[in-house]
Amino acid sequence: MTALDNAALRAAATAAxxxxxxxxxxxxSAARIFHRxxxxxxxxxxxxxxxxxxxxxxxxxxxxxxxxxxxxxxxAMDQLDEQVIEPAxxxxxxxxxxxxxxxxxxxxxTQDSSALTILVNELEGLLPDDRTDIIxxxxxxxxxxxDTLAALRDEGKVxxxxxxxxxxxxxxxxxWISRWYRADGRLDGDEVVAEVTRMAISAVLNRGDHSNAGNxxxx
Amino acid sequence: MTALDNAALRAAATAAxxxxxxxxxxxxSAARIFHRxxxxxxxxxxxxxxxxxxxxxxxxxxxxxxxxxxxxxxxAMDQLDEQVIEPAxxxxxxxxxxxxxxxxxxxxxTQDSSALTILVNELEGLLPDDRTDIIxxxxxxxxxxxDTLAALRDEGKVxxxxxxxxxxxxxxxxxWISRWYRADGRLDGDEVVAEVTRMAISAVLNRGDHSNAGNxxxx
DNA sequence: GCCAACCTACCGGGCGGTCGGTAGACTACT
DNA sequence: AGTAGTCTACCGACCGCCCGGTAGGTTGGC
Numbered sequence: 051m052t053a054l055d056n057a058a059l060r061a062a063a064t065a066a067x068x069x070x071x072x073x074x075x076x077x078x079s080a081a082r083i084f085h086r087x088x089x090x091x092x093x094x095x096x097x098x099x100x101x102x103x104x105x106x107x108x109x110x111x112x113x114x115x116x117x118x119x120x121x122x123x124x125x126a127m128d129q130l131d132e133q134v135i136e137p138a139x140x141x142x143x144x145x146x147x148x149x150x151x152x153x154x155x156x157x158x159x160t161q162d163s164s165a166l167t168i169l170v171n172e173l174e175g176l177l178p179d180d181r182t183d184i185i186x187x188x189x190x191x192x193x194x195x196x197d198t199l200a201a202l203r204d205e206g207k208v209x210x211x212x213x214x215x216x217x218x219x220x221x222x223x224x225x226w227i228s229r230w231y232r233a234d235g236r237l238d239g240d241e242v243v244a245e246v247t248r249m250a251i252s253a254v255l256n257r258g259d260h261s262n263a264g265n266x267x268x269x
Numbered sequence: 270m271t272a273l274d275n276a277a278l279r280a281a282a283t284a285a286x287x288x289x290x291x292x293x294x295x296x297x298s299a300a301r302i303f304h305r306x307x308x309x310x311x312x313x314x315x316x317x318x319x320x321x322x323x324x325x326x327x328x329x330x331x332x333x334x335x336x337x338x339x340x341x342x343x344x345a346m347d348q349l350d351e352q353v354i355e356p357a358x359x360x361x362x363x364x365x366x367x368x369x370x371x372x373x374x375x376x377x378x379t380q381d382s383s384a385l386t387i388l389v390n391e392l393e394g395l396l397p398d399d400r401t402d403i404i405x406x407x408x409x410x411x412x413x414x415x416d417t418l419a420a421l422r423d424e425g426k427v428x429x430x431x432x433x434x435x436x437x438x439x440x441x442x443x444x445w446i447s448r449w450y451r452a453d454g455r456l457d458g459d460e461v462v463a464e465v466t467r468m469a470i471s472a473v474l475n476r477g478d479h480s481n482a483g484n485x486x487x488x
Numbered sequence: 489g490c491c492a493a494c495c496t497a498c499c500g501g502g503c504g505g506t507c508g509g510t511a512g513a514c515t516a517c518t
Numbered sequence: 519a520g521t522a523g524t525c526t527a528c529c530g531a532c533c534g535c536c537c538g539g540t541a542g543g544t545t546g547g548c
Contacts, residue, residue, distance in 0.1 A: 072493095088393055092308030094538060106540075107494050115538065170448075171390070174307055212456065215464045218449045221441045223472075226441020229389075237431065245434045253442075253472035291527090313504060325506080326528045332503065 160239035379458035
């Protein structure tokens, strides 16, 4: 619930404030509502009401609906950079690095999925230039994972797996958490993160074949 | 591209027609546009224009935008039942059954992802009763996978994995294919299906630990 | 008196949806 | 053969509503 608190603090080191608190609250509320109802189904009035303003009052703080979306996605991407990619870059061993990526990304989602989920679900709501920007950063992330899988392959720990397909698949597994995980559910966040991390590692590490006595039954 | 062709044919065995062809074409076009732009960002005019009708003309065939969405999702769910769940039910061996599920679901997505993707991304566009219906059917699917994982656990092939988390994670991996797979890409559909199926099986089958000499680096 | 922080009132436009109509194919009756 | 009626498959024009966004205040703390 505190994920967007520093969104504004980062952007503006200007002025010891109160305005920035308000702006952060707006971004946070908008992210929550976009996440719940979707970008297009959310009106500017919805957001204004959620922060106790009228629509016109809200426009004192924001430039427009699309800028709001881009700001939220940019924040989510920054979060991914700082909390996942940068820490993982400092891990030399490829397997440990992969574990770091999956665990940290998964934890981010169990803690507050709204901005990160908007990041992947509302791309088409962006202006073309903004979309290009965000897609590029997402692509870099997938490439980073794929490079890690390629390094594992060079070590002989991964055999016969296309790094790109592997990277996309792991990302899919992680992102999907936001669709089913509930903080008040049977498992707590740490347990979910641990389970998913184990599955992810197991999915890519190859130690023998999985041939099966039974009928594959695919045809 | 032919995924929705029989949508109407199935519903109406009545009357050798032409009206049903048109209706099927409408559903197919709508699915494609909803998939590309999202439900809320798609106007009734967009769909009408895509099938060469005016908005008023389109309403001769459909009851409304939400009914259109529900029909598409119902079709996608039927497709999942017929092409994935029913065939898998007939496979006794749990591991072979899991392979069947993943491979068939993945193949469905590489062949035509529009309806199946709408099924998971546009739930909030439905009327409450329709949403309850669809969510229930989706839940049954996840439970079916979880039961299969539980059977694998009883056989000793899966150790220390929560079946529900496992099921959700596999579903996430599969559904994500529609976001990155391109028919004209480096790998063809069958290769992608095979890769993802191998990863899925590997993710859940437990044959020893994955302990790593390096630093897990998660903290 | 000034400026940050709002508000009321409004705008143009696009939305989902409806209404009354009609061209044209087909049928029915004379 | 002609013509009146009927039905399918549409269309142009329109409705009320709500949207994102703005112009022009007003208010309260400094």
